Amino acid sequence: MGGRSVPRTVKKSNAEVPRQADCKEKMSSTSSLANLACRVEEWIEDLSLSCPPSGVSDADFNDVALELFRRQSESNPALAQLLRFWRVESSALTAWNEIPCVPTAAFKEMDMTTLEAGDRTRVFFSSGTTQQERGRHFHHAQSIALYERSLKQWLRQHCWPAGGREAMTCVSLTPPPSCVPHSSLVHMIEVGAGTASPSELRFCGELGPDDGWRLNEGLLRSQIEAAVEKEGPVCLFGTAFNFVQLLDTLSAWGETWSLPGKSRIMETGGYKGRTRELRKTELYEQMEDRLGIEREWMISEYGMSELSSQAYDGVVGSADPDLDQRVFHFPEWVRVRVVSPETLEEVGVGETGLLQVFDLANIWSALAIQTEDLAVRCPQGFSLKGRASFAEPKGCSLLPEA
Amino acid sequence: MTFEELPDYFLVDLPPEATLTPTVVSEACETLKRNRRRYLLERPSESLLRTLGLVAEKWLDPEYPIRQLALELGEARSGFPRHTIELGLQSLFGGMTPEGLNHLILQDLGHVRRLDHPTSDDAESRSGRKSFVVGPELIAHVTGGLIPNPVITSIVLGFLARSAQFVKCARRTSFLPRLFAHSVYETDPKLGACLEVAEWPGGDASFEEPLFLAADCVTAMGSDETVERLGQQLPKGTRYISYGHRVSFGYVTKAGLEDSSPRVLAEQIVDDIVQWNQNGCLSPHVVYVERGTTPSPDRLAQLLADELERRESLQPRGPISEQAAATITNRRRLYEIRAASSKDTLIWTSKGSTAWTVIFDNEARFQKSCLNRFVYVKSVDRLDDALGGADEVCGQISSVGLCASLHESQKIVERLARWGVTRVCPIGRMQEPSFLWRHDGRLSLGELMMWTDWEL
Numbered sequence: 001m002g003g004r005s006v007p008r009t010v011k012k013s014n015a016e017v018p019r020q021a022d023c024k025e026k027m028s029s030t031s032s033l034a035n036l037a038c039r040v041e042e043w044i045e046d047l048s049l050s051c052p053p054s055g056v057s058d059a060d061f062n063d064v065a066l067e068l069f070r071r072q073s074e075s076n077p078a079l080a081q082l083l084r085f086w087r088v089e090s091s092a093l094t095a096w097n098e099i100p101c102v103p104t105a106a107f108k109e110m111d112m113t114t115l116e117a118g119d120r121t122r123v124f125f126s127s128g129t130t131q132q133e134r135g136r137h138f139h140h141a142q143s144i145a146l147y148e149r150s151l152k153q154w155l156r157q158h159c160w161p162a163g164g165r166e167a168m169t170c171v172s173l174t175p176p177p178s179c180v181p182h183s184s185l186v187h188m189i190e191v192g193a194g195t196a197s198p199s200e201l202r203f204c205g206e207l208g209p210d211d212g213w214r215l216n217e218g219l220l221r222s223q224i225e226a227a228v229e230k231e232g233p234v235c236l237f238g239t240a241f242n243f244v245q246l247l248d249t250l251s252a253w254g255e256t257w258s259l260p261g262k263s264r265i266m267e268t269g270g271y272k273g274r275t276r277e278l279r280k281t282e283l284y285e286q287m288e289d290r291l292g293i294e295r296e297w298m299i300s301e302y303g304m305s306e307l308s309s310q311a312y313d314g315v316v317g318s319a320d321p322d323l324d325q326r327v328f329h330f331p332e333w334v335r336v337r338v339v340s341p342e343t344l345e346e347v348g349v350g351e352t353g354l355l356q357v358f359d360l361a362n363i364w365s366a367l368a369i370q371t372e373d374l375a376v377r378c379p380q381g382f383s384l385k386g387r388a389s390f391a392e393p394k395g396c397s398l399l400p401e402a
Numbered sequence: 403m404t405f406e407e408l409p410d411y412f413l414v415d416l417p418p419e420a421t422l423t424p425t426v427v428s429e430a431c432e433t434l435k436r437n438r439r440r441y442l443l444e445r446p447s448e449s450l451l452r453t454l455g456l457v458a459e460k461w462l463d464p465e466y467p468i469r470q471l472a473l474e475l476g477e478a479r480s481g482f483p484r485h486t487i488e489l490g491l492q493s494l495f496g497g498m499t500p501e502g503l504n505h506l507i508l509q510d511l512g513h514v515r516r517l518d519h520p521t522s523d524d525a526e527s528r529s530g531r532k533s534f535v536v537g538p539e540l541i542a543h544v545t546g547g548l549i550p551n552p553v554i555t556s557i558v559l560g561f562l563a564r565s566a567q568f569v570k571c572a573r574r575t576s577f578l579p580r581l582f583a584h585s586v587y588e589t590d591p592k593l594g595a596c597l598e599v600a601e602w603p604g605g606d607a608s609f610e611e612p613l614f615l616a617a618d619c620v621t622a623m624g625s626d627e628t629v630e631r632l633g634q635q636l637p638k639g640t641r642y643i644s645y646g647h648r649v650s651f652g653y654v655t656k657a658g659l660e661d662s663s664p665r666v667l668a669e670q671i672v673d674d675i676v677q678w679n680q681n682g683c684l685s686p687h688v689v690y691v692e693r694g695t696t697p698s699p700d701r702l703a704q705l706l707a708d709e710l711e712r713r714e715s716l717q718p719r720g721p722i723s724e725q726a727a728a729t730i731t732n733r734r735r736l737y738e739i740r741a742a743s744s745k746d747t748l749i750w751t752s753k754g755s756t757a758w759t760v761i762f763d764n765e766a767r768f769q770k771s772c773l774n775r776f777v778y779v780k781s782v783d784r785l786d787d788a789l790g791g792a793d794e795v796c797g798q799i800s801s802v803g804l805c806a807s808l809h810e811s812q813k814i815v816e817r818l819a820r821w822g823v824t825r826v827c828p829i830g831r832m833q834e835p836s837f838l839w840r841h842d843g844r845l846s847l848g849e850l851m852m853w854t855d856w857e858l
Contacts, residue, residue, distance in 0.1 A: 078743075085742035103735035110739065341727035343754050352724050354731060372732050374724060 033075065033114060036068050037146050037363045043333045044149045044361075047157070056332040064360055065096035065335075068367050071114075078110035079366050097337060097346070101356045101370035107135030107306050114364045115140055124184035124305040137184070137305045143364045147308040148191045150361040154331045155192035158299055158312040159235060159266055165193075169200070169227035171220065173238030173246060175213055176203035184305040185268055189237045205242065215245050224257065233262040236291075240269050243287060244278055250290050258292035264316045265291070265298040269384070281323055295321040302328050302384065306369050308361035309334045311381070327381040333360040338377035352376050352385055403467040405475055411587050413600035414576050422602065424612045427568075430598050431616035434566035435540055441592035442564050447507065447517050451500040453590045454558060458498035460585060461491055468585045472578060479577040481548065482678065483720040487578075489677055493834045494551045498558065502837050507562065509838055510848035511535055517564065520856050530858045535851040537563025538619035538641065544570050544632060546604065546624025549682045550578030552645075555837070555846075556621055557582065557597065563850045568598045568613060572624075576601040604628065607635075614640065619850065621645075643849055645842055648800035649770060652689035652829050653788060654702070655814070657807035664697050667805060668705040670830030671777075672713050674803055677833035679719055680773040683800040684825075684832050687771040688778040690788040699781035700748055703762035707750035710758035710775060719757050722774050729772045730756040737761050766791030785814060789821050797822050800842065803829035 043056050073083055073090040079102065083090065088100050106112050107126065119140045126135030139147065156165065170193040174186050186203075194201050204220035205213050227234045238246070243265070250256065265287060278286070284295055296319050303310035311328040313319070320326050330336060337346050338353040347353040355375040358368050374385040408415060413422060413430060442450075460466045469491065476487040508514050512523040520532035541560045545553045553569065557579070560567040569579055580599050587594025602609050604624075614620060619641040622629045629644040636642055652671060659667070674686055689706075691699035734756075740747040746764035758775040766787045769778050782788045792799065802823050806814055815826050824843030825835065840846060 081742050082739065085738060103732070103739065105732070105736040106739050109736070110743065341724055341731045342756050344731070354728050370735060372728070374728055 033068075033071050033363050034142065036064060036071065036360075037142060039064055040333050040360050040363065041146060041149060044146075044153055044331075047153050047331060061333075061335060061360070062096045065099060065358060065367060066093060068360060068363065069093065069096075069099045072366055075114040076112065076366060078106065078112045081110070082106065096335065096358055099358065099368040101358075101368040102366040103370040104135055104304065104306050104372060106366075107137060108133040111136070111138070112306075112365050113138040115143075123182055124187065125182040126305045135306055137365060140364070143308070146361055146363060150309050150331070150333070151188050152192050154310060154312070155188070155266075155301075158301075158315050159193070159264065161315045161317060164262075166200070168233050168235050169223065169230070170202070170235045170237070171223050171227075172201065172203045173205050173215060173220070173236065173242035174203060175205040175207050179207050180213075185239070185303070188303065188310070193235065193237060205238070213239070213242065215242070215249055217249055220246075220249075224259070228257075228260060231260050233260050233264065235263070236265045238267060240267050240278070240280075240283060243267055243283060247283075247286050247290055256290050256292070262317070263291075263293050263297065265293055266301055266316075267298065268301045268303065284323060295319070295323075300326070300328075304369075304371070306362075306365070307357060307359045308363075309359045311336075313383075324383075327378045327383055328375075329381045330357070330359075334358060336375075336382055338375050338382055341374075347377050349377050349379055355382060355384075403471060405471060408580075408584055409587075411594065412580065412583055412598055414571070414580050422600065422609065424608050427600070427609050428612040428616065430600075431540060431566075431568060431613065434568060434596060434598055435616075437592070437595040438539065438564070438566035442561070442566070442596045445564065447504075447515065447562075448500075450561060450564075450593075451503045453593060454498060454503060454561060455500040457582075457585050457589050458495040460589065461495040461582075466585075468581050468588070472581050476577070477720060480550070480575075481720070481722075483718060485717045486676070486678060486720075490549070490551055493677075494554060497837045503558075503562065506837050506847055510845045511851065517562065520854075532856045532858060534854045534856065536854065537565040537850050537852075538617070540566045540568065540617045541619045541621060541850070542568045542570060542613050542617035544604075544620065544622040544624070545575060545579070546572050546622070546628055547682065548575055549678050550575075550582070552623055552841075553579045554582045556623075557586075558837075559847050559850060561593065561596075562847055565619070565850070566596045568600070568617065570610075570613065571599065571601045573601060573603050605631070610635065619643065646798075648683035648798055648842065649687050649768075649795055650684050650799060650801040650803070650832060651768065651788075651792065652686040652803040652832070653785065653805070653814070654689065654691045654829070655785075655806040655810060656692040656695045657810055658805035659691070659697070659702070660695050661807050662805060664702060664705055665709070667829065668702065668709040670805075670828075671706055671803075672709045673830045674832040675710070675775055675777055676713055676717055676719075679722075679775055680771060680777075682833065684835065686777060686803055686832060688768055688780055688792075689803075690766070690780050690782050690791075693781050693783055699779060700762045703748065703760050703779035704750065706777065706779060707758070707760040710760065711752065714752060714757045719775050722756070726772070726774055727756045730759060730774065730776055733772050733776070734759055768792035768795050770795075785817060789817075799823050801825040801827060801832050801835075803827060803832040805829045 070090045072079055082102065086100055093099060102112060104126065113120065115138050120138040121141060122139040122144055124137045172189045174189065177186050177190050180186050190201065202223050204216050204223055206216045208214045224234065284298055287293060287298060288295055297316055299316055299319050300313045301310050309331055311330040313326040313328045335358045337356040339345060339356055340347050340353045352374055355371045355373045356368065357371060360367055375382040376385055410416065413426065416422065461469050463469065473484050473487055477483055480487065504514050507516060511517065513521040515521045516535050520534040522532045526532060543553065543556050557567060557569060571579055576599060583594065583597050583599045586597060614636050617640065620636055621643045622632045623645045626646040629646050633642050633644060671689055678685065691702050693699060697705065734749065734751055737747060737749045741749045748762040750760040752758045760777055760779060762779045764781050766780055766782050768791050771777060799822060802818055804811065804814060804826050818826055825839065
């Protein structure tokens with residue numbers, strides 16, 4: 001593996017993926033993973049075509065989730081092994097919320113995939129230190145294509161709700177895909193923010209000597225200066241820690257930027273074990289002050305390499321300036337549950353628990369994922385409360401104290 | 403008596419609307435020093451020990467109002483269930499008798515009158531010398547943990563050293579130290595006047611600076627980072643006695659297992675786990691069990707799970723934070739994955755809750771537990787395998803609970819001591835160190851004292 005061996009877009013061909021018109025018919029008879037992918041693609045297409053989206057009914061979601069789970073339990077040996085251990089019969093389930101969730105740790109300890117070893121053309125790693133085993137989400141051409149469709153529609157609806165992507169300078173504070181080919185985040189930015197013209201998206205990060213991500217300050221400055229000169233808006237992408245680095249750089253330069261109107265930020269949370277962390281409110285306050293971007297134009301993304309879809313906590317331009325009021329939403333082919341860490345029963349609205357994500361775009365791995373994140377259940381989504389202290393007792397010597 | 407009826411003797415008693423200021427801290431330190439000179443500095447050991455013994459007796463009396471308060475409000479205020487606090491009080495005050503304290507003075511200082519006037523032990527007599535010890539003028543105790551026993555023990559040691567004491571508790575941890583301070587004040591107001599208890603968030607320099615300036619000795623317990631940070635803040639010349647975080651494990655030899663009733667052994671291990679719900683340095687994260695006899699290590703793990711289940715019905719663990727529960731759930735998930743794919747890992751868990759978890763693993767590597775009744779059982783062939791597995795925590799081990807036959811115990815203790823273990827005790831008594839315990843291998847009372855040698 002290595003490099004970007006997968007083409008950026010994989011066209012649907014009749015041989016690989018049935019045409020949409022065939023999907024419903026095939027669902028009822030001999031549905032396969034590819035058929036199910038086709039069904040999810042339909043929903044993704046609807047999302048892009050209709051505004052507001054046409055909606056995925058509970059019944060449709062339930063049918064596809066149960067069918068997909070049954071297929072995955074047959075063709076994903078690692079999942080099958082876990083189900084045997086849990087004594088779960090996939091055929092006995094009657095509702096999507098009964099599907100047992102696969103912990104993200106399973107992507108570290110096992111090959112959580114339906115793909116044969118020879119078919120795995122791409123892998124995304126979860127973040128982690130070199131000492132730790134990292135989660136691996138395997139893909140092939142079809143799964144990457146579905147992933148890209150899924151992420152692109154949803155990202156664009158949140159970052160460019162009124163269109164206008166073409167007139168914008170997009171700058172990612174992450175290293176480029178060539179440096180981090182196994183980062184699903186960087187791939188998401190590349191696909192989501194990329195256009196036909198590659199010069200419109202610049203990656204202004206690089207790898208440091210410890211393989212940590214850092215800013216290429218010179219490149220960043222030139223990109224921003226050019227955008228300011230053009231008086232066109234800028235869209236900045238990066239992890240929370242990337243933005244902390246940017247703020248530190250501006251502070252060291254003694255500079256405050258005033259980016260052109262309608263400039264925007266998409267931050268993805270995450271500090272990757274870095275020592276300096278800022279509370280989200282503090283980070284956003286400082287970004288407002290240093291970059292001249294209003295809070296309504298800054299949004300957070302929630303995603304992970306084990307998923308094929310992402311959640312956002314607002315739409316650029318109209319995001320809630322009160323960060324405490326923000327709620328993350330996934331697209332309609334994803335459902336979430338917030339469960340009590342004590343009983344694993346779903347908590348009530350306003351209560352905190354562990355976040356479970358049921359992502360139907362995870363066709364070739366496992367659709368139900370148990371995250372390690374604590375979230376508050378909200379009427380229409382969830383808000384994050386942080387990650388439960390956890391480290392795998394393998395590789396690194398000591399576990400953090402609880 | 404209700405909690406609200408406690409008199410306002412200490413800073414921690416101040417109503418929420420009263421503001422603690424650095425000046426108040428400074429003034430409190432000066433008052434403490436003055437009171438020490440008046441009431442404590444020259445107080446004979448006999449009188450002091452009698453008072454402390456009386457305080458302990460009160461705490462052991464079920465009718466004592468302050469004890470009743472501790473038990474009634476303890477769960478809500480400290481997070482520990484009533485039975486845990488009850489056991490903790492028994493373990494702490496049971497050993498706090500005038501005789502027990504005299505033994506401590508003798509052990510640490512070589513003579514029971516050493517704190518009263520210059521004396522000679524045998525060796526000193528032969529060399530024509532006497533010696534006398536003096537404690538610090540003002541000790542600032544900076545406490546970090548949830549468990550009250552070490553804090554109360556430190557206060558008692560400070561009284562023995564004839565020191566004024568300012569106990570600075572971390573947020574929401576002052577409940578039992580505060581009640582103890584009241585019991586001292588109520589029993590002997592002059593002694594109580596040499597003690598102050600306050601609570602503020604750690605790292606608040608505006609309060610800590612005046613306190614550290616006034617104190618000539620600072621003791622601290624907490625995470626390694628916290629105690630190191632504190633040490634760097636102290637004025638030059640201030641004596642600093644710090645206790646960083648430690649972990650403990652159990653070790654069961656083949657012969658020890660053969661000599662024991664497995665069920666009783668499982669009960670004893672559970673005693674060590676249940677007390678303070680593992681939230682302390684002395685409770686086992688891992689129990690190493692030697693292979694090659696009956697029951698096998700995994701069978702002992704099963705018995706342990708059975709006993710934890712039984713104990714949950716008698717002494718429930720009680721609620722824990724969402725964060726702590728999530729950590730247990732995440733950790734369980736990981737071991738389920740491993741158990742699903744390997745016979746070397748087994749897992750037993752409470753149903754429908756995170757109340758208890760037992761992980762059996764054939765691999766000897768030491769694992770820190772996520773606490774709250776989560777324990778590893780690991781099988782090994784010999785002690786050196788366990789010590790090799792625990793290499794990463796070498797130097798951080800507090801206690802080893804040992805189950806071994808009489809003839810092999812001495813060799814094992816020697817091996818453990820040379821490896822860096824500072825306390826070995828029977829399994830089942832890991833959480834009950836006596837007052838004579840040399841905390842982390844150091845003299846507890848002796849560490850506070852300064853000696854004056856008198857050559858005759």
